[in-house]
Amino acid sequence: MPRAAKPTKAAKPTTPGPQDDVVDLLLAQHAQIEELFLLVAGGTGDARRDAFDDLVSMLAVHETAEEELIHPLVRTLPGAGGEDLVGDRLEEERQAKEMLNTLIDGGVDADGFDTAILLLRDAVLQHARHEERYEFTRLRQHIAADRLRGLADAFLEVESAAGEPSTPDGGSDPLDDATRDELYEMAKEADIHGRSSMNKRELADAIREEA
Ligand SMILES: [Fe+2]
Numbered sequence: 392m393p394r395a396a397k398p399t400k401a402a403k404p405t406t407p408g409p410q411d412d413v414v415d416l417l418l419a420q421h422a423q424i425e426e427l428f429l430l431v432a433g434g435t436g437d438a439r440r441d442a443f444d445d446l447v448s449m450l451a452v453h454e455t456a457e458e459e460l461i462h463p464l465v466r467t468l469p470g471a472g473g474e475d476l477v478g479d480r481l482e483e484e485r486q487a488k489e490m491l492n493t494l495i496d497g498g499v500d501a502d503g504f505d506t507a508i509l510l511l512r513d514a515v516l517q518h519a520r521h522e523e524r525y526e527f528t529r530l531r532q533h534i535a536a537d538r539l540r541g542l543a544d545a546f547l548e549v550e551s552a553a554g555e556p557s558t559p560d561g562g563s564d565p566l567d568d569a570t571r572d573e574l575y576e577m578a579k580e581a582d583i584h585g586r587s588s589m590n591k592r593e594l595a596d597a598i599r600e601e602a
């Protein structure tokens with residue numbers, strides 16, 4: 392089964408209000424991730440598949456933007472141990488990505504998905520709590536309020552670039568914007584076998600391969 396290297400446009404990370412700073416934004420996205428885990432763990436059929444796709448997209452853009460913007464910034468802040476605490480967060484992110492890729496490879500119908508998604512949820516939420524405790528407190532402590540507000544916009548820009556599906560010619564692919572139902576109909580027309588058990592990404596990949 393194909394591995395999803397690129398997040399889809401389905402991820403809609405929380406955007407900040409005018410008074411929100413980057414820490415408010417990150418906390419809201421952590422809450423959003425927690426909610427998506429609930430939807431996946433408690434969902435069935437297509438609802439579960441769609442929630443899992445959204446979770447995969449959301450985690451991809453959130454963690455990428457943290458790796459590009461937040462962790463390097465925390466490294467530069469005063470106080471001992473910055474390097475170690477960022478290193479620990481990066482290791483947590485690496486382990487979570489490994490677990491997530493195993494789940495993507497198997498799909499939501501794989502044996503053991505129910506247990507594995509709960510283990511991933513625990514790992515991701517523990518990682519988020521560590522970021523909140525060790526990194527976000529430092530950001531608030533050492534960075535001026537107006538700069539923190541500006542960083543919220545910068546974070547969203549990095550997320551938007553990370554979540555933009557790309558094609559060889561640099562344009563966006565309409566298949567990435569199609570719903571699962573639309574993709575399913577296209578797969579039916581192309582007589583793609585196994586289409587009923589595929590999620591959105593798998594359907595899009597199979598249609599591209601057929602074309
Ligand atoms: Fe993170």
Ligand SMILES: [Fe+2]
Binds near residue numbers: 417421457522
């Ligand atoms: Fe985070």
